[in-house]
Amino acid sequence: MTDNENLDPTMQAVHDSMLDGLGQLADYFGFNRVIGQLYAALILSPEPLSLDDMVNSLGKSKASVSMNMRTMEHLGIVREVWVRDTRKKYYEAETDMWKILTNVMGSRELRDIDRALDVLQHNIEQLREKMPDLGDEEKTLAKHYIDRIDQLSDFFKFARMVLTSILKYGATFDMTELIEQNGGDD
Amino acid sequence: MTDNENLDPTMQAVHDSMLDGLGQLADYFGFNRVIGQLYAALILSPEPLSLDDMVNSLGKSKASVSMNMRTMEHLGIVREVWVRDTRKKYYEAETDMWKILTNVMGSRELRDIDRALDVLQHNIEQLREKMPDLGDEEKTLAKHYIDRIDQLSDFFKFARMVLTSILKYGATFDMTELIEQNGGDD
Numbered sequence: 198m199t200d201n202e203n204l205d206p207t208m209q210a211v212h213d214s215m216l217d218g219l220g221q222l223a224d225y226f227g228f229n230r231v232i233g234q235l236y237a238a239l240i241l242s243p244e245p246l247s248l249d250d251m252v253n254s255l256g257k258s259k260a261s262v263s264m265n266m267r268t269m270e271h272l273g274i275v276r277e278v279w280v281r282d283t284r285k286k287y288y289e290a291e292t293d294m295w296k297i298l299t300n301v302m303g304s305r306e307l308r309d310i311d312r313a314l315d316v317l318q319h320n321i322e323q324l325r326e327k328m329p330d331l332g333d334e335e336k337t338l339a340k341h342y343i344d345r346i347d348q349l350s351d352f353f354k355f356a357r358m359v360l361t362s363i364l365k366y367g368a369t370f371d372m373t374e375l376i377e378q379n380g381g382d383d
Numbered sequence: 384m385t386d387n388e389n390l391d392p393t394m395q396a397v398h399d400s401m402l403d404g405l406g407q408l409a410d411y412f413g414f415n416r417v418i419g420q421l422y423a424a425l426i427l428s429p430e431p432l433s434l435d436d437m438v439n440s441l442g443k444s445k446a447s448v449s450m451n452m453r454t455m456e457h458l459g460i461v462r463e464v465w466v467r468d469t470r471k472k473y474y475e476a477e478t479d480m481w482k483i484l485t486n487v488m489g490s491r492e493l494r495d496i497d498r499a500l501d502v503l504q505h506n507i508e509q510l511r512e513k514m515p516d517l518g519d520e521e522k523t524l525a526k527h528y529i530d531r532i533d534q535l536s537d538f539f540k541f542a543r544m545v546l547t548s549i550l551k552y553g554a555t556f557d558m559t560e561l562i563e564q565n566g567g568d569d
């Protein structure tokens with residue numbers, strides 16, 4: 198079920214370019230490069246792929262393919278599908294980009310923003326508690342710390358709000374329609 | 384001008400927590416960890432810092448501090464300021480988070496999205512040109528490739544539109560006000 202044997206050279210080049218490009222993109226967003234490559238191999242294949250197919254297609258170890266596929270399954274980027282007359286596991290890609298965005302952001306970006314906000318809030322509280330014990334000079338510096346940390350905190354609250362709105366609003370409309378309305382094809 | 388000598392332990396802990404936290408955040412977004420640490424040191428200092436001050440504060444080499452400060456100056460995250468009676472260079476942080484977002488996104492994220500779109504478009508064109516020469520089976524596969532690449536392309540166009548809108552809209556309002564309206568302080 199690999200789609201790499203005797204493939205027309207142009208199609209092979211496009212296939213490789215997509216694996217390479219999505220690999221770079223995954224790397225850029227802090228994921229393992231193999232995750233992008235696996236996603237590309239899966240969306241370009243008209244049929245579900247087994248772990249062996251992906252090992253052949255990427256030239257990576259079975260351990261690496263299997264570990265990264267587990268991460269992707271957990272993130273809701275790929276899913277296992279049933280294939281008749283085989284005991285091998287087969288997988289297909291989630292192609293609804295909104296689902297992927299929601300799954301990845303929901304499980305990672307929003308959680309990271311919340312963690313950052315917790316640290317900032319904790320630091321502000323510590324400074325406020327300590328304030329009465331400080332000398333005049335340190336009090337001035339502590340107030341400066343609080344102002345600056347507050348400012349960062351506002352920014353993260355805003356970022357959380359933007360992300361939440363995108364996810365909430367995004368699920369409700371047709372992406373292609375919106376792009377056309379906005380002249381996205383220029 | 385370092386603010387680390389004889390500092391109250393709570394304030395020192397907050398100082399270190401901020402350097403550590405923004406360092407992690409920078410790392411997470413694909414920047415050098417030192418960039419986050421330098422930004423934290425600069426926003427927490429009530430006065431501009433020299434390269435030597437930052438070397439002391441971070442415990443990093445002068446080469447690393449100097450290289451990362453150049454990157455930050457280039458990105459518009461820090462700026463050189465004039466300090467009376469010294470030939471040393473002093474720096475302060477840009478604290479307008481919108482400016483930082485616009486500078487970083489404008490110079491990096493949008494450019495990366497455009498590059499990804501170019502690659503996708505190039506791949507689609509190559510497949511369309513090759514199409515007449517392909518056998519029936521490969522033609523079907525090529526059409527499948529085009530559909531899937533088109534779908535990714537739509538997603539990147541949408542992402543570009545969202546980023547552009549955030550940057551355009553974001554510059555025009557008061558962030559704090561918006562957060563308060565949206566109950567960001569819960």
